[in-house]
Amino acid sequence: MPEIFVGKLWDQLVSGATASNSEDTTVLFEEIVKPASILFRALGGDQGLALKTAQSTIHQGKQNWLQQLSGIEQKVELAWCDDEALYLPASINLLPQDRLNRELYFWLAALAVEMRPGLWFIENQQATLRLLEKFPGLQARYQRLVYALLSLRPEITTLSYDSAIQEQAIYQALIKPGSISLLPSAPNPWFPIYLWFHPTPPFGGNNQLIPPKKLAEFEPSDDTQSTAKDQRRHKAERQEIQERKDGFMMFFRAESILTWAEYIKVNRPTEDDENTDAKRAADEMETITVTRDGKQTASRIRFDLDLPPEDSDETKLESGILLPEWHYKKQLYLKDYCCLQPVVATNTKTCQLPVHLAAVARRIRHQFESLTSVRTWLRKQTEGTEVDVDAYINHLVEVKSGTFKTDLQLYKTHQIQERNLSCLLLADLSQSTDAYVNNHARVIDVIRDSLFLFSEALSATADQFGLYGFSSLRRDNVRFYTIKAFAEKYNDQIRGRINAIKPGYYTRMGAAIRQAGKLLAQQTTHQRILLLLTDGKPNDLDRYEGRYGIEDTRQALREIRQQGIKPFCITIDEKAGSYLPYLFGTGGYVVIRQPSELPRQLLSLYAQLTV
Amino acid sequence: MTKAAIHIAAATDQHAASEVPFYQPHGDEVELFEHAYNKQLPLLIKGPTGCGKTRFVMHMAARLKRPLYTVSCHDDLTATDLVGRHLVNDSGTYWNDGPLTRAVRNGGICYLDEIVEARKDTAVVLHPLTDDRRILPLERTGETLQAPVQFMLVVSYNPGYQSFLKGMKPSTRQRFVSLRFNFLDAAQEQQVVIAETGIDLVTAKQLVKLASALRALKQHDLEEVASTRLVVYAAALIKNGFAPIEACRAALVEALTDDEEVTAALMEVVYACFGE
Ligand SMILES: Nc1ncnc2c1ncn2[C@@H]1O[C@H](COP(=O)(O)OP(=O)(O)OP(=O)(O)O)[C@@H](O)[C@H]1O
Ligand SMILES: [Mg+2]
Numbered sequence: 001m002p003e004i005f006v007g008k009l010w011d012q013l014v015s016g017a018t019a020s021n022s023e024d025t026t027v028l029f030e031e032i033v034k035p036a037s038i039l040f041r042a043l044g045g046d047q048g049l050a051l052k053t054a055q056s057t058i059h060q061g062k063q064n065w066l067q068q069l070s071g072i073e074q075k076v077e078l079a080w081c082d083d084e085a086l087y088l089p090a091s092i093n094l095l096p097q098d099r100l101n102r103e104l105y106f107w108l109a110a111l112a113v114e115m116r117p118g119l120w121f122i123e124n125q126q127a128t129l130r131l132l133e134k135f136p137g138l139q140a141r142y143q144r145l146v147y148a149l150l151s152l153r154p155e156i157t158t159l160s161y162d163s164a165i166q167e168q169a170i171y172q173a174l175i176k177p178g179s180i181s182l183l184p185s186a187p188n189p190w191f192p193i194y195l196w197f198h199p200t201p202p203f204g205g206n207n208q209l210i211p212p213k214k215l216a217e218f219e220p221s222d223d224t225q226s227t228a229k230d231q232r233r234h235k236a237e238r239q240e241i242q243e244r245k246d247g248f249m250m251f252f253r254a255e256s257i258l259t260w261a262e263y264i265k266v267n268r269p270t271e272d273d274e275n276t277d278a279k280r281a282a283d284e285m286e287t288i289t290v291t292r293d294g295k296q297t298a299s300r301i302r303f304d305l306d307l308p309p310e311d312s313d314e315t316k317l318e319s320g321i322l323l324p325e326w327h328y329k330k331q332l333y334l335k336d337y338c339c340l341q342p343v344v345a346t347n348t349k350t351c352q353l354p355v356h357l358a359a360v361a362r363r364i365r366h367q368f369e370s371l372t373s374v375r376t377w378l379r380k381q382t383e384g385t386e387v388d389v390d391a392y393i394n395h396l397v398e399v400k401s402g403t404f405k406t407d408l409q410l411y412k413t414h415q416i417q418e419r420n421l422s423c424l425l426l427a428d429l430s431q432s433t434d435a436y437v438n439n440h441a442r443v444i445d446v447i448r449d450s451l452f453l454f455s456e457a458l459s460a461t462a463d464q465f466g467l468y469g470f471s472s473l474r475r476d477n478v479r480f481y482t483i484k485a486f487a488e489k490y491n492d493q494i495r496g497r498i499n500a501i502k503p504g505y506y507t508r509m510g511a512a513i514r515q516a517g518k519l520l521a522q523q524t525t526h527q528r529i530l531l532l533l534t535d536g537k538p539n540d541l542d543r544y545e546g547r548y549g550i551e552d553t554r555q556a557l558r559e560i561r562q563q564g565i566k567p568f569c570i571t572i573d574e575k576a577g578s579y580l581p582y583l584f585g586t587g588g589y590v591v592i593r594q595p596s597e598l599p600r601q602l603l604s605l606y607a608q609l610t611v
Numbered sequence: 612m613t614k615a616a617i618h619i620a621a622a623t624d625q626h627a628a629s630e631v632p633f634y635q636p637h638g639d640e641v642e643l644f645e646h647a648y649n650k651q652l653p654l655l656i657k658g659p660t661g662c663g664k665t666r667f668v669m670h671m672a673a674r675l676k677r678p679l680y681t682v683s684c685h686d687d688l689t690a691t692d693l694v695g696r697h698l699v700n701d702s703g704t705y706w707n708d709g710p711l712t713r714a715v716r717n718g719g720i721c722y723l724d725e726i727v728e729a730r731k732d733t734a735v736v737l738h739p740l741t742d743d744r745r746i747l748p749l750e751r752t753g754e755t756l757q758a759p760v761q762f763m764l765v766v767s768y769n770p771g772y773q774s775f776l777k778g779m780k781p782s783t784r785q786r787f788v789s790l791r792f793n794f795l796d797a798a799q800e801q802q803v804v805i806a807e808t809g810i811d812l813v814t815a816k817q818l819v820k821l822a823s824a825l826r827a828l829k830q831h832d833l834e835e836v837a838s839t840r841l842v843v844y845a846a847a848l849i850k851n852g853f854a855p856i857e858a859c860r861a862a863l864v865e866a867l868t869d870d871e872e873v874t875a876a877l878m879e880v881v882y883a884c885f886g887e
Contacts, residue, residue, distance in 0.1 A: 038877070039883070138882070
């Protein structure tokens with residue numbers, strides 16, 4: 001990723017400028033993401049926000065400052081948040097001890113909890129005040145960080161008069177948060193303030209292609225340079241803004257636009273520069289997104305599709321099963337919003353178990369046969385493996401009182417209890433399963449093998465099972481494939497259907513889960529389990545991604561839990577760690593790092609889940 | 612019944628203590644309990660672990676001057692363990708009342724803690740006792756006991772795993788008066804911590820703030836939630852001279868997780884409350 005590369009370069013420069021042979025004090029985002037998210041939530045942060053890495057932002061202050069040093073244009077990673085995520089730098093090594101760099105990460109995670117909409121310069125100070133008041137334990141840490149970071153700031157004596165006044169104000173605002181209400185302007189931009197959040201999200205959420213619209217909006221209207229490409233992009237983007245309007249994403253609100261205007265005014269020395277910079281940033285953004293989303297085709301397609309107007313999104317759906325969807329911002333169900341199309345492949349060729357699975361299948365079947373039953377003690381038996389002491393004592397009492405019966409039941413024995421369980425395996429058949437996991441297999445191949453082995457194993461038990469798959473292309477086309485209905489016998493025809501599964505489009509998880517829940521609810525067994533097999537997050541073209549998709553999925557899971565169904569998720573999305581607990585709870589999912597492990601893991605999991 | 616179980620039953624066979632144990636009410640549960648007692652209705656208390664259920668029942672028993680029979684249910688607990696059984700000694704066999712039977716005979720309060728853990732067959736003896744008949748048939752001795760007005764059945768469980776009510780007949784289910792306990796609000800919890808340990812107000816406040824921060828992690832990051840009990844333990848350690856950070860680590864953090872990364876994160880929360 002280019003920005004990381006540039007970041008590295010910058011890091012080298014800085015360390016070259018400060019200490020030549022200091023050890024590496026870099027703390028990576030990956031190292032702190034889990035504890036920092038926990039801290040964020042514990043201090044009251046939004047449970048649904050994910051922590052992500054920030055993309056670097058062109059920061060004029062740093063650029064100029066560094067230009068003096070090296071003549072190289074620089075980008076700097078600042079933290080910011082929106083309603084999808086809290087973005088933190090991919091790595092921090094500003095400070096001479098890794099402990100301090102780590103503390104800076106934690107500080108940002110904590111400060112994020114208190115950030116409210118408002119003027120950037122004031123709000124960062126106020127949030128700091130509030131946080132320190134609520135959690136006074138952070139005061140020592142704050143001071144430590146302030147002093148460490150102040151020492152990185154430019155010497156006031158080296159600055160021009162205006163810049164010195166400005167720098168003085170920043171100093172004061174850091175040392176005594178809340179004490180400065182106005183940032184004096186200066187022709188040159190200031191050096192970045194790493195303890196604070198960035199005034200506005202420089203770009204949209206991570207995988208949404210929203211170019212820096214604020215820059216665009218503040219381009220002078222007589223800008224004749226903008227190309228057709230730009231226009232198209234801005235059109236798509238406007239819709240995004242529309243969608244966000246009702247939300248609580250306050251950073252996008254008018255007051256923050258003011259902030260941004262102010263920011264630009266202060267930052268951009270001349271109008272000419274502003275235009276070229278804005279352009280360059282936008283273009284760079286585009287390239288970054290394209291290179292970034294090797295996997296995220298959704299955002300690229302969204303970009304190219306030139307999205308239809310919002311109204312056409314409201315057209316009535318005709319055939320298929322209508323299902324609701326949860327709109328988390330509105331906190332209500334969109335009734336009959338999704339149309340699910342049940343699909344059964346009819347003309348698939350029958351087939352036998354693939355030979356490469358034969359040996360494993362035999363072994364697994366054998367193991368699973370022992371799962372059929374639960375052993376418990378059966379008391380008061382006429383025959384049995386052990387004496388039932390209770391029954392015996394009772395018998396003695398009865399003998400004494402002369403009321404004993406002749407059919408003596410003085411033993412206990414093991415009872416074999418039939419299991420009473422149904423399991424629905426729901427496989428994600430989205431486009432991303434087309435990706436290769438190694439030289440010979442794609443995700444879909446691994447899922448196929450898993451379905452085979454799972455079926456082989458379960459048909460050796462008395463457990464009821466069904467196999468289904470899903471993929472979607474917008475809300476009116478959620479395809480729900482029946483591979484094996486509960487009532488169907490597992491045979492060569494079913495094997496043929498398993499063999500025929502192939503990657504589809506997107507992942508509208510909520511609808512699929514709701515439908516799976518309906519099917520499971522029809523099962524009369526004592527226990528009902530939904531096993532979701534997936535390789536990524538919920539996503540679809542029409543709004544269904546990021547937080548929206550996750551919240552709908554979460555709601556769908558809540559619904560089926562209420563019906564007494566136990567959901568469990570197996571995923572091969574390495575980055576899934578952050579949102580899965582939010583959906584499935586701790587212990588409600590496993591992340592499989594090595595996709596080829598999936599079949600084996602699936603079975604051992606099943607065994608554990610159902611005991 | 613195993614020896615241990617008999618022992619527990621005997622040990623908790625407490626007679627109306629003259630001193631009423633401290634209890635900080637959440638809301639109007641004291642009045643509700645008294646109402647149920649006066650109307651001879653069974654009471655069901657739901658709530659997470661360590662939120663004061665046991666303490667509440669002890670408090671109420673003392674207040675109403677009734678003996679309390681507490682049974683901690685477990686998955687091996689059968690109806691026989693509650694009702695009683697024949698035992699053998701040198702001179703032969705003799706009948707030994709279980710805690711439920713004793714509570715009925717003596718007009719006491721029988722408290723079945725974590726009732727869902729008990730075997731299914733326990734419901735059979737509870738039915739006639741909790742519906743309007745209020746009787747306890749002792750199959751083994753041929754007796755049928757009529758519960759006196761002072762007898763009361765209280766059951767508790769931690770919802771989330773299973774529902775106790777589902778296993779009950781509607782006629783029984785509808786008679787239960789239900790109470791849901793949650794954690795106390797901050798000011799109340801501070802009172803408890805101070806009353807239980809004699810710790811100073813400032814520390815009590817910090818501990819309660821820490822606890823509520825940790826409670827925000829329920830479901831998402833932690834399976835267990837920091838209970839008032841754990842807060843009281845931490846306060847007791849501090850009162851005994853432990854450094855707050857170490858006390859919180861020992862009594863709260865390590866009790867909530869085994870995962871090292873999560874431990875580190877929880878310690879960050881401790882630092883945010885207590886400093887480093
Ligand atoms: N409302 C309260 N008033 C007084 N003390 C309380 C209260 N709530 C909790 N405590 C303290 O917490 C400790 C644990 O409470 P208690 O044993 O009653 O919990 P519980 O709800 O019965 O938990 P469990 O489900 O684990 O049995 C008590 O010993 C007491 O110190
Ligand atoms: Mg208890």
